[in-house]
Amino acid sequence: MIREALAGKRVLITGVTGFLGQAVLERVLSELPETRVIALVRPRGRRSGRDRLVQLADKPVLARWRERVGSHEARRVLTEDVEVVQGDLDAPPRLPGDLDVVLHCAAAVAFDPPIDEGCANNIEGPVNLYRALRQSGARPHVVHVSTAYVAGDRKGVIDEAPLAHHIDWRAELTAARQARPDAERASREPRRLEAWQHQASKVHRKAGPQTTAGDVERRRVDWVEQRLVDAGRARAQSLGWPDVYTLTKALGERAAEQMAGGATDGPTRPADAHASGEQALALPLSIVRPSIVESALRHPYPGWIDGFKMAEPLIIAYGRGVLPEFPGIPEGVVDFIPVDLVACGLLAVAAQPPEAGAPAYYHISSGSRNPLTFNRMYELVRDYFRAHPMPQRDFGEASVPEWSFPGRGWVERRLGLAERAVATADRVVTRLPRSTRTRGWMSRIHQRRRQVEFLRRYADLYAAYAEAEVIYTDDRAHRLHQQLPAEERDAFGFDAADIDWREYLQDIHCPSVTAPMRHTSPRVEPRTPRPEPAEQPVMAVFDLEGTLLASNVIEGYLWLRLADLPARDWPGELAGVARSLPKYLATERRDRSAFLREVYRRYAGASLAGLQQLVAEEASDLLLSRVSPAGLRQVRAHRACGHHTVLLTGALDVLVEPLRPLFDEVVAARLGVRDGRCTGYLAEPPVVGEARAEWLTHRAARLAADLRGSYAYGDSHSDLPLLERVGNPVVVNPDPALYQTARARRWPIERWQHAGGGRVALPAPAAAGRAAPGATMRAGP
């Protein structure tokens, strides 16, 4: 029946590189050599439509066919025999005028796209296809792939028939198009921008205004997307569909019916339609509605699947033991259908065109004649994982939870609780001082948050499918199957009653989808790149405080000040610093640069030569006792490779003098001096935050250095702009904010031990016999 009907026919397939399209192509190439395939393929990046098609020759879907015909022949067929029409349905190219069949498999299967994207893909796409067909002059049989779930939120039995609704798809399309400009406009309202500014500056204030601005814009763009997604879901649910995917697929069907039935145009470009002089001729149209398409039952081989579809992430998550419960009705039917049954069904439908103007409807689904209940599926999957547990990294094998189907409300409450707990933990821990323990907590919270986000996403998206109390009848598709002659049943059989669910889930589907996840390689933490000699000059920039040195400017001040004072004057000085401490800390949180200026005011009146001597005699050893040996080794490794090593710090230049021999260049704060005494003001603004990034860019240009090959080491969120500029950023003992960024961007995180870290180191008091104690550093303000 199929062979005969399609022999010598010219068949256009859209979406041929997609999951279903590949399966259809495989069936045609393997079983229908006399059928001519025309593929509509969009170019992607540098790859042309033809390249993308030919690449299919090496994919698993064509493995069996390739083995049979030889890989040379396989490539030849895809290069020569299959015609390629390059383009996509946003603006379809001219189609051949002699098409006999169109298999419209192209679709975007994201359930919650922004409303305008959903409409563009699932309504405008088909509309454009029909218009292009009309313009080509061809009158092919169009097989329009939809989904069983176009029926929307309904209960009971759904027949293979036109959808009963009166929604004006043109109006929905127009509204959807308008949603984006509206959202864009709304996103620019001052109160929104101010709110984002407020949130972003809380996180990025230390890093500087440019970083903050970048974050505000990111938040705005994310907001627009989210608003469009929400708009889609809300609109769908207001009309009785669970999500924008099913709504737009339903409207797409209506558009197809109208366009194929002779409607002259959509609202897309009314002018074009008239100009091109389209003829309002009806096309034979078959609408095929598969249910949840999963891995192959037989063809090209049992278990074939291309990427993860709907149920896989959940199956894997369950197998890993991280899905404690899921909303769902145990008696509800989970309507799975293997992809090859859908492909074969499509070809069978293609072989039997209906009358033009009288569309035919088919459900390709399992729920009616071979139902799989949610509970049964759960048991089969659970037993599969009990027999074949998933390995866990470093912890043996995962044990799978027992579900009790407590209902949506319970799951919802638990999830809400978990979300709040994670958010609270996150808020608390980012305010804690940095330490190995804090980082350990953060990494656990990070993991937990990802888990909760995953659960939330899947619970929201898929709950409707797991709670469906609906049966899609497939009498018509079944009748079609019955007409298949016995000799075609092996190659094209698509009877869902053939599926043995135990065998399918436990021997075919689960093994196939878990196979790639079963290799447990040890977790690969990003490693600090080993310095290598390079041809172009390379810079290695090191932050000092917190990175190379376990100390800060206040401690540095105390080293000098206390070393200059006899012990009896220490309490007064220490009390003075302690009094200013809250003010300093507050300033530091707000603005690093202002903080430095404030602390350095304490040096007003100090003798520069005296400071230098104090550093040489007292502070030098204190400083060296607080540096990280691993950090120094890294500096020297860079030097050994000929890199231009830079110490970039807000600390005083006199104080970092002992480290100068390690670096090619030291950029530090310089105190203004008049008559040999410090003025308490800086000679120039300190290089902190974003100024560091600018400094680096400027310096790299002067040195003709390659920033992508360069290195930067920093510990604080304020180093972020600097780290972002180089190709090899390394985060050292990070503060919580930087830690999170580093984890997200997979930057290497170093834990450099600092000797005596944590405690304040104090110098020996000035000897009693010293000529003029306190003379070097006159008391600060």
Next chain:
Amino acid sequence: MSRPGMVLEVDERTPPLLVHAGESVHLQQFPLGTRVVYPPDSLPGVGDVDAAIHTALESPHDSPPLRELLWPGMRLTIAFDDISVPLPPMRPPDVRQRVIEAVLEQAAAIGVDDVELISAIALHRRMTPEEMKAVVGERVFRSFWPERLRNHDAEDPNGLAYLGQTDHGEAVEINRRAAESDLLVYVNVTYVAMNGGHKSVPVGLASYRSLQPHHNVGVVRHSAFNDPPQSAMHHSYQRMGAVVADHVRVFTVETTVNNDPFPEQLGFLNKREWEWGVGDQARYLALRRANALAPTAVRHKVWQATRAPYQITGVNAGATDPVHERTLATLYRQQLTEVDGQSDVLIFGLPYLCPYNVDSIMNPILVMCLGLGYFFNMYRNRPLVRQGGALIMFHPVPWEFHQVHHPSYVDFFEEVLAETTDPAQIESKFEAQYATDPWYVHLYRNSHAYHGVHPFYMWYWGAKALSHLSEVIVVGGDRRSCARMGFRSASTFNDALEMAADSVGHSPSLTYLHNPPLSMGEVR
């Protein structure tokens, strides 16, 4: 005359014996038949030290009196041992201060103006002003610091003088000021036999280049440090000393101390255990308790602040060789005990202090050096333990470093030992890199850091023991630190014996080299 040393054989009546383990001491029951080597009791001092110094300077060995070697307008340099000796540092006044003051008095009387004092630190860390003051005394410090009293700088290109080669081709390069003086007076304190003699000038004032000929794995493996006639290293010193003598007149003043390292309240540490009185027992318990209660930092501080009430047992001056011969004789009289034959296992407890962590931290490499370099070598004739025997030492070996004093040690431990512990491989693969690293050189010259190559020497110091022994077990040692160094750590002494059974069987002969006080075996 003090009581001679003895070898005790442990029997049923033997009480638990004192063992040093870092900053703690404890009483350990030894298996029956263990031989315990005790040194002779502390020798009495010379009485009036200043008078002894005066006598030595006035009637030196094979030399005219110091007075006759001085003249107005001459260049006089006084070099002296640094704080690495004696251990623990002695109570003030330091004997070096007394000798230096005596020399300076004579020089002043004769009208010598061009006088400089140099601490012979070789590649050790520079002494701080306070440490310098403790060694030379307040008066000398005030007059000479910092221009005319300073640390030797082995990396100062202008401060070194190349004196030529020995007949073995060994380069001799020492401090320029010392080499170009009309008289070089060397003031020494000897408390172990490996020091003094020609180790003073050609080593203490040398450059890296001039240390290489004897501070290497090959020479160390052929050296019994405390038995100079059997030490390739001392032969090299001797040859270099001859080259030095061709260029500059050296007037050596050597002093020896007795075996009183601990102050009165810790006096029981110096006693044989069966002679402890009730007071000693009480003080032992008090020490244990205080040690257990004190935070690490406090414990460090207290132990490091310990000053020894040494008595001076001899002052000799004159030509280096005859002086050193007398020094050694005194020293052996104090430390040497005759031991009959080698044993399968040698045992000792390591104290908290070695020459390189005065006012500092005893890092794992120093533990290795103290055990395998110094204590293993406390013998004359042949080692206390047989070839292929086992060594059991007591020390906590914390993974701890002083970053200012031992920066290259940190890297040596992290980088070099992580790759290999074989001294010869370490020498060929890493020594040059560390020795010439500009950052280490900078720290040695400007901060208070041991030279970059110093941890290598520490490791080489143990090279002979490493090839002699089949097993090193550290009781109470930090597992990670010990493993990094290729040693095994045992929780208890009995476990250590059990572990040693692999190499020496289940009933090995045991020798415990009792410490404190310092003892040395004359092995027949």
